[in-house]
Amino acid sequence: MSQQSSHAATAGHHPKYLAHHFESMDQQNSSGKLGMWLFLAQEVLFFSGLFMAYILARIFYPETFLAAHELLDWKLGALNTVFLLTSSLTMALAVRGAQVNSQKQMYWNIVATLVLGAAFLVVKYFEYSHKLHDGLLPGHFFDAAKAMHNGVPANIPGAPAIFFAIYFVMTGTHGLHVLIGMGLMLWLLVRIKRGDFNSENHVYLENVGLYWHIVDLIWIFLFPLLYLVR
Amino acid sequence: MESNRNSQLQSAQAATSGGAEPSYLTAKRGIWSWLATVDHKRIGLMYLVGVLGFFAVGGILALLVRTQLLGPTTGFSAAKQEWLFSGDTYNKLFTLHGAVMVFLVIIPSIPASLGNFFLPLMLGAKDVAFPKLNLMSFYIYIFGGALLLFSIYDGAVDTGWTFYTPYSSSSSSSVVSAVLGVFILGFSSILTGINFIVTIHKMRAPGQTWIRLPLFVWAQYATSVIQVLATPVLAITLMLLAIERTIGVGIFDPKLGGDPVLFQHFFWFYSHPAVYIMILPAFGVISEIITVNSRKEIFGYKAIALSSVAIAVIGFLVWGHHMFTSGQSELASAVFSFLTFAVAVPTAIKVFSWVATMYGGSLRMNSAMWYAQAFLFLFTIGGLTGLFLGTLSVDIHLHDTYFVVAHFHYVMMGGTMTAFVGALHHWWPKMTGRMLNEFWGKVSCFFVFVGFNLTFFSQFLLGTKGMPRRYANYLPEFQNLHQLSTYGSYILGLGFFITLLYMIQSLINGKKAPANPWEAKSLEWETDSPPIEHNFHTQPIVTHGPYDFPEIDHSMSTRGGH
Amino acid sequence: MFEKFKNKVLQSQAAEHGEAHVLPLKTYFAVFGSLLVLTVLTVLVSVIGLPAPASIIVAMVVAIIKATLVVLWFMHLKFDDRFYSLIFVISIFFLVLFFVFTSMDVLSRGQVNPEESFFSQDGTLLREEFTKKK
Numbered sequence: 001m002s003q004q005s006s007h008a009a010t011a012g013h014h015p016k017y018l019a020h021h022f023e024s025m026d027q028q029n030s031s032g033k034l035g036m037w038l039f040l041a042q043e044v045l046f047f048s049g050l051f052m053a054y055i056l057a058r059i060f061y062p063e064t065f066l067a068a069h070e071l072l073d074w075k076l077g078a079l080n081t082v083f084l085l086t087s088s089l090t091m092a093l094a095v096r097g098a099q100v101n102s103q104k105q106m107y108w109n110i111v112a113t114l115v116l117g118a119a120f121l122v123v124k125y126f127e128y129s130h131k132l133h134d135g136l137l138p139g140h141f142f143d144a145a146k147a148m149h150n151g152v153p154a155n156i157p158g159a160p161a162i163f164f165a166i167y168f169v170m171t172g173t174h175g176l177h178v179l180i181g182m183g184l185m186l187w188l189l190v191r192i193k194r195g196d197f198n199s200e201n202h203v204y205l206e207n208v209g210l211y212w213h214i215v216d217l218i219w220i221f222l223f224p225l226l227y228l229v230r
Numbered sequence: 231m232e233s234n235r236n237s238q239l240q241s242a243q244a245a246t247s248g249g250a251e252p253s254y255l256t257a258k259r260g261i262w263s264w265l266a267t268v269d270h271k272r273i274g275l276m277y278l279v280g281v282l283g284f285f286a287v288g289g290i291l292a293l294l295v296r297t298q299l300l301g302p303t304t305g306f307s308a309a310k311q312e313w314l315f316s317g318d319t320y321n322k323l324f325t326l327h328g329a330v331m332v333f334l335v336i337i338p339s340i341p342a343s344l345g346n347f348f349l350p351l352m353l354g355a356k357d358v359a360f361p362k363l364n365l366m367s368f369y370i371y372i373f374g375g376a377l378l379l380f381s382i383y384d385g386a387v388d389t390g391w392t393f394y395t396p397y398s399s400s401s402s403s404s405v406v407s408a409v410l411g412v413f414i415l416g417f418s419s420i421l422t423g424i425n426f427i428v429t430i431h432k433m434r435a436p437g438q439t440w441i442r443l444p445l446f447v448w449a450q451y452a453t454s455v456i457q458v459l460a461t462p463v464l465a466i467t468l469m470l471l472a473i474e475r476t477i478g479v480g481i482f483d484p485k486l487g488g489d490p491v492l493f494q495h496f497f498w499f500y501s502h503p504a505v506y507i508m509i510l511p512a513f514g515v516i517s518e519i520i521t522v523n524s525r526k527e528i529f530g531y532k533a534i535a536l537s538s539v540a541i542a543v544i545g546f547l548v549w550g551h552h553m554f555t556s557g558q559s560e561l562a563s564a565v566f567s568f569l570t571f572a573v574a575v576p577t578a579i580k581v582f583s584w585v586a587t588m589y590g591g592s593l594r595m596n597s598a599m600w601y602a603q604a605f606l607f608l609f610t611i612g613g614l615t616g617l618f619l620g621t622l623s624v625d626i627h628l629h630d631t632y633f634v635v636a637h638f639h640y641v642m643m644g645g646t647m648t649a650f651v652g653a654l655h656h657w658w659p660k661m662t663g664r665m666l667n668e669f670w671g672k673v674s675c676f677f678v679f680v681g682f683n684l685t686f687f688s689q690f691l692l693g694t695k696g697m698p699r700r701y702a703n704y705l706p707e708f709q710n711l712h713q714l715s716t717y718g719s720y721i722l723g724l725g726f727f728i729t730l731l732y733m734i735q736s737l738i739n740g741k742k743a744p745a746n747p748w749e750a751k752s753l754e755w756e757t758d759s760p761p762i763e764h765n766f767h768t769q770p771i772v773t774h775g776p777y778d779f780p781e782i783d784h785s786m787s788t789r790g791g792h
Numbered sequence: 793m794f795e796k797f798k799n800k801v802l803q804s805q806a807a808e809h810g811e812a813h814v815l816p817l818k819t820y821f822a823v824f825g826s827l828l829v830l831t832v833l834t835v836l837v838s839v840i841g842l843p844a845p846a847s848i849i850v851a852m853v854v855a856i857i858k859a860t861l862v863v864l865w866f867m868h869l870k871f872d873d874r875f876y877s878l879i880f881v882i883s884i885f886f887l888v889l890f891f892v893f894t895s896m897d898v899l900s901r902g903q904v905n906p907e908e909s910f911f912s913q914d915g916t917l918l919r920e921e922f923t924k925k926k
């Protein structure tokens with residue numbers, strides 16, 4: 001009874017999308033965002049291990065990195081960078097759409113982001129399948145002979161297996177995060193269609209946006225470090 | 231109307247006679263109401279059962295390890311030179327003991343069970359910020375634990391809980407399933423940390439400023455920050471290890487061109503802050519127990535609160551002190567050794583503050599307070615011996631000996647687990663609505679204290695005499711101390727077993743507990759024992775600090791009898 | 793110093809309570825345009841073949857500028873509760889800490905025992921078996 005009366009006592013605004021343990025939309029929204037930023041901090045530290053591995057491998061085998069990265073197609077890497085940067089734009093516009101209460105803007109910008117994310121993965125698929133074809137695989141599976149046979153100059157000094165291991169682990173982990181982001185966006189589209197979001201209640205959309213931007217951020221660093229080594 | 235909430239309350243009230251709102255234990259019935267609960271108190275209890283269960287598993291493994299060490303080499307078969315377990319089996323036993331205790335027991339112990347239960351209560355809130363995420367964290371914990379234990383079936387890991395390469399990247403044991411289990415457990419830890427930080431920031435009752443928070447909350451806050459920042463590095467480390475094993479990356483394994491010391495950097499970047507995840511909540515608990523049972527405002531509130539944050543930060547700067555003999559550069563070793571001394575300072579500030587709180591206090595020596603005293607003694611020894619190990623030159627001799635084993639058991643078990651059991655005694659009336667038997671509480675504390683010191687003090691001596699850790703057998707000159715340690719461990723086990731017995735007895739027919747048996751001043755004591763589902767009957771408003779005890783009248787004399 | 797920061801946080805939180813800070817469309821496109829330009833710059837710098845270590849410094853500086861643009865505008869950090877910025881900065885701080893300390897170890901090996909070093913006197917790698925041309 002007393003719980004009920006304390007709710008009725010606060011000025012009646014208790015929309016159905018306000019969870020029972022929160023007092024106001026403001027509290028709910030800022031809690032959601034704070035939680036997301038903490039999760040992003042965790043993502044930064046997660047990828048830090050991979051970047052540390054990269055730094056050390058590059059310190060140990062500088063000539064390997066110099067030679068091996070030639071076998072990566074920087075044009076495809078640049079194309080992927082453009083895809084992700086554009087997807088960040090469309091994602092930010094989707095959030096803006098929520099702020100101005102436009103279901104259409106929300107929906108179509110998320111669709112655009114999804115398409116660009118898919119494009120990214122398609123490019124990666126082509127890159128990976130070329131590597132597979134040429135035996136430029138990580139660790140044990142690196143097959144220099146196969147590469148040479150295909151006309152690929154794989155007589156790389158140092159430890160090329162390590163370079164490709166780092167390449168696959170870093171882009172693979174990143175790619176997995178892209179895939180997860182796309183899954184989140186599909187669910188977003190369902191919720192948008194359901195009418196869940198408006199200018200007062202869209203923190204879930206904002207949070208998926210924040211996640212997607214971090215994924216873009218990581219690629220911003222991956223691209224020059226892997227594809228543009230000099 | 232808000233029909234859902236309405237009908238829930240009505241059905242809950244209908245379930246009890248007299249119209250009084252039922253406690254969280256009885257508000258909803260049936261196994262599904264527990265398994266699908268989003269009530270932080272029920273989730274806390276489920277975690278508690280899990281933690282205690284895994285503690286029993288880890289404890290039995292410990293007793294097996296100690297029993298192995300009763301005899302040096304000869305025993306059953308002089309020809310085979312084996313007593314009880316083979317070397318291989320012994321390696322698997324201590325590995326599992328370590329992994330279970332670290333990841334399934336100590337790290338979640340206070341935060342997941344008591345933190346979950348009491349954080350919202352202490353803040354005057356209805357629940358944590360993300361109740362469904364909380365439930366998910368619990369199931370991730372169970373799933374990760376199951377995977378870790380599955381690794382036993384899969385051949386069992388024999389690398390030690392630290393998974394050092396290159397052995398772990400090439401050993402034929404079930405490293406992958408074990409690290410996968412730990413990887414998953416990490417997510418439980420991270421999500422709980424996020425939940426707690428947001429709860430503390432956003433769900434405080436009106437009037438509850440940061441300096442009116444109980445010190446348990448400050449401790450949980452610092453712990454949660456470490457959980458969020460450090461655990462992902464463990465996750466990536468284990469992921470890289472698993473990948474190294476399967477495709478041969480070549481980052482950790484020297485045969486493939488890697489550096490094994492790198493693994494240790496990656497691993498200890500998490501695992502050193504992890505020990506602060508283990509001890510900070512214990513510090514919070516001790517602050518609560520000591521101040522309530524001294525009936526006195528805690529000495530140095532701000533010092534204790536800020537030192538928790540300081541420990542969290544400095545704790546990230548010292549990980550290399552686990553690697554002094556690993557091949558790390560001398561410069562790095564010197565830097566880490568120097569920084570390690572710094573982390574002792576905020577810790578010592580706390581110990582002095584607790585003692586100063588008791589000085590001139592009106593002491594209630596209940597079993598919780600007995601455990602708190604045991605903590606002060608055991609943790610101080612553990613902490614001081616940490617300084618020995620942090621001293622680079624001394625550590626060259628003591629590294630990988632039983633001195634290290636004794637040190638970390640003093641802090642982790644003598645520290646965290648003692649505080650955990652003490653906390654259970656302190657908050658049992660609130661959680662269950664029953665009182666624990668004080669006499670048997672003190673008896674078990676006595677057995678635990680005596681057993682603990684016999685077990686582990688002898689290990690300090692073993693270590694300085696040169697007994698290496700993780701060895702299944704040893705030279706005959708070490709036998710006396712080993713046997714003393716083993717018999718001590720049986721006494722220690724007995725102590726905890728007694729605790730289990732009277733806790734069960736309390737649940738069956740323990741005396742009913744009042745709302746505030748210890749006359750404490752923090753918010754969790756201002757509601758029923760056990761609390762109702764929504765915690766408080768009306769929204770509490772905070773007007774004073776959590777330790778706002780009246781001045782003690784020292785003029786009252788005890789001479790002359792009453 | 794802590795007081796000033798706390799006031800900034802409270803101000804930014806109060807600002808959040810009101811109308812959501814809706815940025816004009818052209819801001820988004822301006823940021824996007826800059827990101828594309830910087831990407832082109834990164835590629836150019838690599839293609840014209842700036843020598844190391846300048847190339848890697850330039851590449852990282854450009855990447856950091858791009859990241860800052862994304863974080864401040866697309867992720868709205870510039871206009872949101874200052875506390876989120878603190879969280880982000882703290883995570884970067886610990887990332888840098890991890891890099892610096894670990895690198896310090898790896899790069900300073902061999903000061904007492906030269907055979908522990910990864911590099912010989914003239915800076916070439918000592919790991920013969922991995923540096924020999926196959």
